[in-house]
Amino acid sequence: MTDWTEKYRPSSLSELRGNNKARDALKEWAQTWDDHKDAAILHGSPGVGKTSAAHALANDMEWPTIELNASDQRTSSVVEKVAGEAAKSGTLTGGGDGRRLVIMDEADNLHGNVDRGGSKAITEVVKEAGQPMVLIANEFYDMSNTLRNACEEIEFRDVQARSIVPALRHICKQEGIEYEKDALRAIADKNDGDLRSAVNDLQAIAETEERLTAEDVEVTGDRDRSSGIFDFLDALFKEEDARSAIRESYDVDETPDDMLNWVEDNVPKDYEGAELATAYDFLSNADKWLGRVQASQDYSYWRYAGDNIAGGVAAARQGDKGGWTRYGPPSYWRKLGSSRGNRNKRDYVARKIAETDGVSMSTARREILPFLAAMTHHCKNRELTIAMTAKYDLDAEHVSFVTGSGEDTNKVQNIVESAEELREEAAVEHSGGAFEGSHGSQSDAADSSAASDGTNSESAGETDDSEGEASGDSGDADDNQAGLTDF
Known part of the structure; x- marks a missing residue:
């Protein structure tokens, strides 16, 4: 790019x-x-x-x-x-x-x-x-x-905001980006005379938003912090060894909690395969240390979290990394934002998850919702998004919030309609859950077989359950279905 x-x-x-x-x-x-x-x-x-x-x-x-x-x-x-x-x-x-x-x-x-x-x-x-x-x-x-x-x-003096805005407006016109006037002004004001950083911010936000709003700019954080974290990510993923990466992290004005979000969301842009898996192992360790901080309020554990985030991810790198990578603020973190409307949407989805999965609201918000957002980003994995929508009975507004897609788009509307059909089919078939119904074909076959053998509905239900499990196992080999039963 x-x-x-x-x-x-x-x-x-x-x-x-x-x-x-x-x-x-x-x-x-x-x-x-x-x-x-x-x-x-x-x-x-x-x-x-x-x-x-x-x-x-x-x-x-x-x-x-x-x-x-x-x-x-x-x-x-x-x-x-x-x-x-x-x-x-x-x-x-x-x-x-x-x-x-x-x-x-x-x-x-x-x-x-x-x-x-x-x-x-x-x-x-x-x-x-x-x-x-x-x-x-x-x-x-x-x-x-x-x-x-x-x-x-x-x-050369710092470029005033009134000179930055026309440059951003020109880029939006050339790239076909819809925007609010206040959004461009907010980008210009936040970057405090730095035209290059303003353009970088515009590009980062435009990657994940269909229309730029002032609120999108507000939740990306101050320029001083964003500039530091972007430089750190580039050094972490491409240049520094473990020891140097840890030293670099000391100069980044981010808490380990926020740094974890930045690294977790951007590491797949440069890492792949075994190195990505290893990086996520270190990030998982960091998250455990942050959990200890939360439980004990002993902030000395931050050091161990930071060492895993910086040193571990740098050590996981295999081979040279080059070129330019478009890093952006964590999509889930940005979507939470600061507005009451977004907080209400977040809490609604978290409550649905908590009720369905039998977990706390805190666990739903901090551990489950971010992964749902990553796996269903922009509804690219359609079957997975349908399954999620069906299981948690989400409407278009909340599917839009989780996936980052527009609420009124045909994509989201079709997801909601397909999820409703899936729930209806599951209710009729007594499959024990919308997700098992999503595997469909083997359950149908089990019903037909049971009917032809003259078995009663109870035995048919048992057959359906076992076949559903078999379908779930075989589904692991299908990338589009991976993770459905994990919800």
């Missing part, structure tokens, strides 16, 4: 949202480069458009780009060889005037002896560059005085 921040990156400076002053300064720097031949430092908060502006400038000037990352070129010899050669004059890869734009990202990520002369080498390259060179930095004053003085400074 394409990352929208890349898909909708501006191709021209004229498309850049906000920072008009910085945009004009960058344009003037490029147009007069032959006169001054200085490098430029674009600095400002993450996500405000610095790198996008550099690439948009290159398109406007018809300059090919050479991209480097200062944090990846940390020794003086590497910097001099790679960056120095890139910044030399030449026409082999240049535009009509032989120019090419050298873009060095994370130029502030160089720290003294750790980089073994890298900062000094970059300064020398900047002074001697025969090509336009742009350095990208988040923290201008983390760079050496010598390097700062050798470049033209261009500051």
